[in-house]
Amino acid sequence: MINNFKNIVVSGYAAITPAGVGVEAVLQCLQNDTTTLTDVPVEISSGHAAKWARAEYFKASDYIAPMKARKMDRSSQFATATAGLAIKHAAIDIKSLDAERIGITMGCGFGGIGNSAEMLTGFLTSGMEGAAPLLFPNTVSNAAASNASIEHGLKGPNLTQVQRFCSAESALLNACRFIEEGRADIMLAGGIDELNALMMTGLIAAGQHRRYAQAFGEGCGMLVLESVASARQRGATVLATINTVRSVGLLPPDIKEQGARELLGDLSAVNKITLSGTVTDDDCLMKRLPKCEHINTAAVNGRSLAMGATAMAVLVASLTDSQSGRHIAASPQGPYYAIDFHGATSA
């Protein structure tokens, strides 16, 4: 599937990751070749070799009123805080705009899984008395996007995608199409993952510490997408344009080469590439990539299902005027995405 866009710009971004608050924190780690990954404590790993990266410094009450933050799961706290930073970075004053024309799409990994586990553990150990009603609303995967929309008053399209390691890219495509179809003027498009001890226990039990979760992370990244007209009207600083979003659902072995060609298209003009999800494990894709600058945020923050949003924010932040950036993401058993950004300075 090829989506060509002529009308969509990036006017802001934000990230809260193990590297710190802000996309710059990730860029700094990349420049210094440092990582936030550490060994998973042995009481969680049971002695299996695995690494993880957690944003343990993150305090939701630094961004959200403590009473509200207490009612949110960790994913929602990440998303709500990051959305606030992205809105600020894009210099959006929601009260001066039509909030019904501003929406949010989020890619979500395991969502508020910690919240769900706490609710279930309460029930399984204490019956209905242990099933805390306060926890249940945030067990849904859309809790992060919805809590962010409630906190910031985003009344436009609101959607959450879970599609393995391409969750954030899937959400970004929704956001682009919502703007293209005239459903919204501004869309926040992000990705959120939380990581906790129980999740790591489950990943190790499922053998994923030997496969895709050798080094797992958490965090939230977000882009502010906007129609050209909207950006012009409010005098926004345009950081990049989104030109093309290509996606393939599945690459069966017998037609993988054909599918990879369709996905990647022409790479000759690309200056920088971000690699997300499991693309670095995929020789069929990797062998086709030109020898330009490759950026792999997993080396800093670990891999996670919706890591693509942070990677795309890093790509946009690193593009200078007129540079072309390609974000490539893959998941085991699909889907696959190739998203083109072009550095820009004005709408």
Place this chain on the structure above:
Amino acid sequence: MSKARVVVTGIGIFCGAGKDIAEFTEALSNGRSGIAPLDLFDTSPFPAKIGCQIKAYRPEDYFKPTELKKLSRADQFGLIAAEQALSGSDALKHYSPWEAGVCMGAGAAGMFQSEVWLKELLKGIKASPSLLRGLLPDRTTTEIAERFRICGYQSSITTACSSSATAIGWGADLIRNGQMKCMLVGGSDTLSLLTFAGFNSLKVVDSTPCSPFSLGRQGISLGEGAACLVLEDETTALERGATIYGSIHGYGIAGEAFHMTAPEPTGSTACRVMRAAMRMAEVTQEQIGWVNAHGTGTPLNDVVESNAIKMVFGEQAGKVPLISTKAMTGHCLGAAGAIEALATLIALKAGFIPQTLNFRGKDPECNLDYCHHQKKTSDAELAISNSFAFGGNITSLVVGK
């Protein structure tokens, strides 16, 4: 370039009210509910012990033992409904693998099996890791894509109870705008302890079968199941001689930005979304014959939805029946939107408006026509199917016959 009209060329369903299209149509037409005592798990801790479970379900009748090791209950339901829809449609033979995509709405997904893993972990017992395989709600989509070699696109929408309505709207737009030639869309979800305990903890589960829009209603009855639709553009579908089951004209989508569980009380957002759906579908309110409500049977939701209908249809509101099929299917959460869109398609095509079952008395705050006493004949060409969700996620679909 004019946009394509999106038609439905395949349908499949597997839920507590019917395990295939024929059974489901019979239940819809005759007002037969699938809500009954549950035996999927121990209901003794709960005030409500009923729901719309798929009874007498033997997975081994549908899947090989090796397949079952990696399929959650939700994956199984989704695959069964997809198989029905795709085999009836025959569409995949007419497109390259890259021209077809799949988008499913999901909810609790493999939580039912994952709960067993957690229960064992809490007891200090090492449980089979295969119980965790379907925990991510995208698994059903991927299983469908792999099994039917659908390679063009895969995504899973997870906006709780509006997930699968949005999946249908999104899939239809991908065809309407020329991005895809064929989309398998729908939703699948199952009963689980998490959702059953959760809704009971909120005290919104009726201990008797739910009675949407009735006086004295106490809340929802939960359900499970899957429904799938095959979507194609009309021209191509007609050229290949496909059977047309109906059409998806457009959808509206928004977040209320109000509260995680309570609907915005005036119904203004629901009204806005229905209007947006009609605008995107390029139809007027006068063309809408009836509305398949979200209609959960909770005291607040039903009043808000009734108010929204009054705002949308004005003085004509009383002449546009607002019905709920949830008293027949239960609230199937991530699959609800797809099951209800399919019910709407079937009823439109057959020329009737389904009855809202379990009438307990007239609620003065719900003073529209809910078809509480019997189904009605109808020559309507179009209907709206509403889906509301936790987080204030609202989707309205405009469905045609």
